[in-house]
Amino acid sequence: MTGHEERAAVPRSARPRTDAPRHYEVWAPAAAEQVEVEVDGGRHPLARDTARAGWWRGEAPAGDYAFRLDGGPPLPDPRSPRQPHGPDGSSRPVDHTAFRWSRTGWRGRPLPGAVLYELHIGTFTAAGTFDAATEHLDHLVELGVDVVELMPVCPFPGKHGWGYDGVSLWAVHEPYGGPEGLKRFVDAAHRKGLGVVLDVVHNHLGPSGNYLPAYGPYFTDRYHTPWGSAVNLDAPGSDEVRAYLIGSALSWLRDYRIDGLRLDAVHALADDRAVHFLEELSTEVERLAVATNRPLFLIAESDLNSPRTTAPRAAGGQGVTAQWSDDFHHALHTALTGESQGYYGDFARAPLAAVAKTLTHGFFHDGTWSSFRGRSHGRPFPPGGGHRLLGYLQTHDQVGNRALGDRISAVLSAGQLACGAALVLTSPFTPMLFMGEEWGAATPWQYFTDHTDPGLAEAVRRGRRREFAEHGWQAEAVPDPQEPATVLRSVLDWTEPWRAPHSELLDWYRRLIRLRRERAALADPDLAAVRVEFDEAARWLVVHRGPYRVAVNLGDGPAALPLGATGREVVASFGECALDGAAVRLAAASVAVVAV
Known part of the structure; x- marks a missing residue:
């Protein structure tokens, strides 16, 4: 866990105020004569921006809105931050400063040395929401991963x-929890020391x-x-x-x-x-x-x-x-x-x-x-x-x-x-x-x-x-x-x-991730330092990683795999194994990490 957990993140408001005018702008070079913003049913004309070709701008009341081009049907904002009624509906402003982030002390996490975990919000849990996924973040922490990679969350x-048929590239799919749900998920992940990739x-x-x-x-x-x-x-x-x-x-x-x-x-x-x-x-x-x-x-x-x-x-x-x-x-x-x-x-x-x-x-x-x-x-x-x-x-x-x-x-x-x-x-x-x-x-x-x-x-x-x-x-x-x-x-x-x-198997994954973190040679990114011995017919291979050997027997029977040096210790194994001098004996479909 990273930093100080003082409070959970909560939104200050669910919807922006509607008692003050709001500035609207949109790039619409396809509009020949007129662009209007429609706010809660009322239409308001926008003017051409003389400083930026193709842009239209103006003020209108705050609220759910859409744009009409040359008198056409209402269309969602290309830069819509929220689509509360789905991709075909009107857009809604989002005040990103209104969200109260926890004081976690999170300052990010570089990618080198990390272990990632790809997940799909809609099927990670039965509820299929950001909040439901948050309930399983402790599982990921115990697993040992560093970064959660979310599959696309734009509206569809x-x-x-x-999620790969998404539209509204600035918005978040409402059934998952919308913008506030995504922020709560990211905030919770950071409180637990997990990075987030989207x-x-x-x-x-x-x-x-x-x-x-x-x-x-x-x-x-x-x-x-x-x-x-x-x-x-x-x-x-x-x-x-x-x-x-x-x-x-x-x-x-x-x-x-x-x-x-x-x-x-x-x-x-x-x-x-x-x-x-x-x-x-x-x-x-x-x-x-x-x-x-x-x-x-x-x-x-x-x-x-x-x-x-x-x-x-x-x-x-x-x-x-x-x-x-x-x-x-x-x-x-x-x-x-x-x-x-x-x-x-x-x-x-x-x-x-x-x-x-x-x-x-x-x-x-x-x-x-x-x-x-x-x-x-x-x-x-x-x-x-x-x-x-x-x-x-x-x-x-x-x-x-x-x-x-x-x-x-x-x-x-x-x-x-x-x-x-x-x-x-x-x-x-x-x-x-x-x-x-x-x-x-x-x-x-x-x-x-x-x-x-x-x-x-x-x-x-x-x-x-x-x-x-x-x-x-x-x-x-x-x-x-x-x-x-x-x-x-x-x-x-x-x-x-x-x-x-x-x-x-879950215990094996946890041990491997912990081993990767504790033994630097097993995470060394230098490809030139890796050496692999293998026998295609017998279906085994040994990966040399500094003072360690990753011995893998994919064959149908037991095999003795050469280590290239005397084996000192079986650091981790799945399946039956035994050291035998400069070899390790493995049962079928077994693997061992050996220190030499």
């Missing part, structure tokens, strides 16, 4: 969804409730993306679009005191300007960190395998703090499960060799041929920056994008799960867990939506079934994203951590 249609989506908006095109050129047809027109980062009008996205990002870090942002699919941010959007964003985040005197960081999801993403700006990079490492996941997944479909194919040819390469070189595809892509892919990653890659056994993507949303625990034994956990939590990367992974949750995590538009709901349903039918699944076996039972199946069962075999 309906109540349930992953997943934000800049590469697209959801298909329903997105009114940005009515205002101006927020999107461009210069590029094609999986979601249609690309966000306008380099065409005419892109200065304002970039400012809109960066302003949203800074608001999360400043107004909600969030410690870092996870940037979704940055490879889909099409931008050919001299200063890439990510470089501009990282510059502004760094300025805010200096102004607030606390570390702030950015984590990118990128499919490019480009070290430029995390290289310092002074060295020609984009300055992002870290990026997800799907290569490590794919190698580890194939080694544990034997799966070889789709993008797993490149890793499945020699899975232990793939694990070894990622542990020692970061990227598996570092200029090598990718059969899944039909071309060469990536470039070498700098060996000294292992902490700039996030390593994981599971994520929301790697679970939820499977046809049945089945976790890896559905097909692996507790011993095999323990082996995977050891390779993640003693790796040179920044480790990340997916909620429930630490106890081998038996609940799936499936793809679910709650679209209020019947046509869109049916299109999503058919698209999901068609996609997996092409991969050999029967359409009727694929869960219906719109069916309430789909989201209910995905909610964590909080009775599991107390029952065997879940409790044994």
Whole structure:
């Protein structure tokens, strides 16, 4: 626990005062003649801002509001801080100075050396709210993680969804608890010494409730993306679009005191300007960190395998703090499960060799041929920056994008799960867990939506079934994203951590995280200092981490694994093991951390 816990955070008011005029402004270059702000049913004209092209401004009473462009229908504010009636409703001001933050002494937490925990507010608990999630923060503290990574919380249609179809990029999904709920969660996490990362989506908006095109050129047809027109980062009008996205990002870090942002699919941010959007964003985040005197960081999801993403700006990079490492996941997944479909194919040819390469070189595809892509892919990653890659056994993507949303625990034994956990939590990367992974949750995590538009709901349903039918699944076996039972199946069962075999696995995760913190060599981010011995046929590998060996037997029978030196002590183990001079004997599906 960090700092002084004097009081819990409570809002001073639930709604801003309505007895004084309020200033309104909006960037709406698409409006030809007139922009009005409608406040509680009354219309008030705005005037063109002569100093800023495309901007309109004026005063009107305070209250719930919307904008009308050239006499059209009322539209929510693109910079709406709150959508109390959902994405299609009117906007509501939020006084961010009204929230009473606890005096915790929290001054932030740098990313290097941290262990992250990804969770989805809507399924982390049965209630699916920020306040309900707060009740389980002690579990995370006892687990030993340092940072909670929240999946997107911007408003989206309906109540349930992953959050990647969000709109209103400055607001918070009301069913989760709205702006006040998010602040209470962050405040509570900081009181317990936990940092908070928020997943934000800049590469697209959801298909329903997105009114940005009515205002101006927020999107461009210069590029094609999986979601249609690309966000306008380099065409005419892109200065304002970039400012809109960066302003949203800074608001999360400043107004909600969030410690870092996870940037979704940055490879889909099409931008050919001299200063890439990510470089501009990282510059502004760094300025805010200096102004607030606390570390702030950015984590990118990128499919490019480009070290430029995390290289310092002074060295020609984009300055992002870290990026997800799907290569490590794919190698580890194939080694544990034997799966070889789709993008797993490149890793499945020699899975232990793939694990070894990622542990020692970061990227598996570092200029090598990718059969899944039909071309060469990536470039070498700098060996000294292992902490700039996030390593994981599971994520929301790697679970939820499977046809049945089945976790890896559905097909692996507790011993095999323990082996995977050891390779993640003693790796040179920044480790990340997916909620429930630490106890081998038996609940799936499936793809679910709650679209209020019947046509869109049916299109999503058919698209999901068609996609997996092409991969050999029967359409009727694929869960219906719109069916309430789909989201209910995905909610964590909080009775599991107390029952065997879940409790044994949970204890193993706690020991590994504690070991990583106590033994510096097990967290050393220098990839060049890692050495891996393996036997593909016998299915074992030994990872050399300074004076420690992480010995993993994935074979079907017992094996003696070479340590390269006399083993002095078994520091931690899962499964039967015994030291035998310069070897350690392990039962099938067992792992040991040995000091030599």
